Amino acid sequence: ATDCSIINPCVLSALTAVPGTCQIATNSYTVTGNITFANAPTTGTLTVTDCHGGTQVFNAPFTSPQAYSISGLTSDGVACNVTAVFSAEAACTRTTNYTAPSPCTCSISALTAVAGVCVPATNTYTLTGNITFVNAPASGTLTVTNSCGGSQVFNAPFASPQAYIITGLTSNGAACSVTAVFSANAGCT
Numbered sequence: 001a002t003d004c005s006i007i008n009p010c011v012l013s014a015l016t017a018v019p020g021t022c023q024i025a026t027n028s029y030t031v032t033g034n035i036t037f038a039n040a041p042t043t044g045t046l047t048v049t050d051c052h053g054g055t056q057v058f059n060a061p062f063t064s065p066q067a068y069s070i071s072g073l074t075s076d077g078v079a080c081n082v083t084a085v086f087s088a089e090a091a092c093t094r095t096t097n098y099t100a101p102s103p104c105t106c107s108i109s110a111l112t113a114v115a116g117v118c119v120p121a122t123n124t125y126t127l128t129g130n131i132t133f134v135n136a137p138a139s140g141t142l143t144v145t146n147s148c149g150g151s152q153v154f155n156a157p158f159a160s161p162q163a164y165i166i167t168g169l170t171s172n173g174a175a176c177s178v179t180a181v182f183s184a185n186a187g188c189t
Helices: none
Strands: 011-015 026-039 045-052 055-059 066-074 079-086 087-100 109-110 125-133 141-146 151-155 162-170 178-182
Touching: 011 079, 011 087, 026 045, 026 079, 026 087, 045 066, 055 066, 109 178, 125 141, 125 178, 141 162, 151 162
Parallel strands: none
Antiparallel strands: 011 026, 026 066, 045 055, 045 079, 079 087, 109 125, 125 162, 141 151, 141 178
């Protein structure tokens, strides 16, 4: 008997990796592609692994090209790769690089609050500040609320940073807090 793999070794000639768009609800994406090979082993598995830990496994017999799809990967905007390898012939492997999509979940990274001076005639002050955020919802409102009273509402579309001003607040020396929240994504607060 002759081992033909010596004469015609397995060759993994191409591996593509196409990242999908970030899914807002889960901040995840799917990477898809094709694996092109010749003289594949007749036993074992073909495993495709993404740098985020996702895998897809195919069992022999193998047919080229083989499409793959790995979902539930975290959108983080970093350089990543996909590797394909045959278990029965570990030297038959290939890696392809790609960049994951940027995070798509709404996030407020900064919220400032500056209390103005007390106006003696009315015993009131003005509160001003900025809200810095990414991936704001495309609809709804952004509401800034002072726990000691007063609020300001902004309608979509939103631009970061967003300046706000709340006037006529009572000067009473109380400790107050400011909250910003998007109505279309209450978790973005």
